[in-house]
Amino acid sequence: AQTVTQSQPEMSVQEAETVTLSCTYDTSESNYYLFWYKQPPSRQMILVIRQEAYKQQNATENRFSVNFQKAAKSFSLKISDSQLGDTAMYFCAFMASGGSNYKLTFGKGTLLTVNP
Amino acid sequence: GAVVSQHPSRVICKSGTSVKIECRSLDFQATTMFWYRQFPKQSLMLMATSNEGSKATYEQGVEKDKFLINHASLTLSTLTVTSAHPEDSSFYICSARVEGKGQETQYFGPGTRLLVL
Numbered sequence: 001a002q003t004v005t006q007s008q009p010e011m012s013v014q015e016a017e018t019v020t021l022s023c024t025y026d027t028s029e030s031n032y033y034l035f036w037y038k039q040p041p042s043r044q045m046i047l048v049i050r051q052e053a054y055k056q057q058n059a060t061e062n063r064f065s066v067n068f069q070k071a072a073k074s075f076s077l078k079i080s081d082s083q084l085g086d087t088a089m090y091f092c093a094f095m096a097s098g099g100s101n102y103k104l105t106f107g108k109g110t111l112l113t114v115n116p
Numbered sequence: 117g118a119v120v121s122q123h124p125s126r127v128i129c130k131s132g133t134s135v136k137i138e139c140r141s142l143d144f145q146a147t148t149m150f151w152y153r154q155f156p157k158q159s160l161m162l163m164a165t166s167n168e169g170s171k172a173t174y175e176q177g178v179e180k181d182k183f184l185i186n187h188a189s190l191t192l193s194t195l196t197v198t199s200a201h202p203e204d205s206s207f208y209i210c211s212a213r214v215e216g217k218g219q220e221t222q223y224f225g226p227g228t229r230l231l232v233l
Contacts, residue, residue, distance in 0.1 A: 033220055043207060045160075045224035047117055052218070091159060097220060102148065102213055104222055106159045 002027045002094050006107035013082045014115050021077045021110050023092030031097045034075045040088040082114045118144045120212045122225030130233055137195045137228045139210030145190035146212035154207045166193040200232045
């Protein structure tokens with residue numbers, strides 16, 4: 001079974017600054033995907049970024065980038081030039097490819113507050 | 117990204133009644149959809165995996181007779197909460213799987229807030 005750990009229940013950052021959210025996972029799978037989702041106060045889950053484990057290159061999406069360390073089983077999210085709209089709960093998630101039916105295993109989340 | 121809708125967004129019902137929630141993939145076909153439950157300030161808890169044309173697979177501890185799932189087409193899955201009670205009050209979220217090498221992802225609906233009086 002997979003586990004996902006987000007060790008920071010809450011974080012805050014000043015607008016325009018950079019913040020990094022931590023995520024570690026444990027698995028015996030060799031092929032898998034990792035995701036970061038954000039859930040703003042509306043509670044809509046929004047895909048922020050995805051990473052395929054077989055790719056060594058870190059994924060980036062505009063102001064969002066990840067630091068994927070496969071050997072260390074670490075998958076942190078960096079948000080650059082933080083904006084007020086980035087205020088949300090951020091969930092790290094793991095998906096094994098193949099036999100486990102492509103289920104997502106979520107961490108407990110990190111509540112990020114961007115201050116003006 | 118792909119769009120998933122969910123209806124209704126909010127429902128209030130009396131104890132003992134049944135409530136149906138719809139989840140639709142609007143611009144893609146989804147052979148697999150998922151149903152989650154989320155309590156306030158907590159993470160998502162997977163309830164079941166909905167497979168088009170076959171029976172749903174329920175997670176341990178989830179009552180299949182209580183939470184009926186039907187996935188009759190490639191764009192629609194429904195969750196029916198039967199004989200709802202106040203303890204069933206929660207936020208229910210569905211997701212739809214986008215398949216394929218290099219594309220594997222789940223996209224989420226906006227959620228349904230259920231309040232059972």
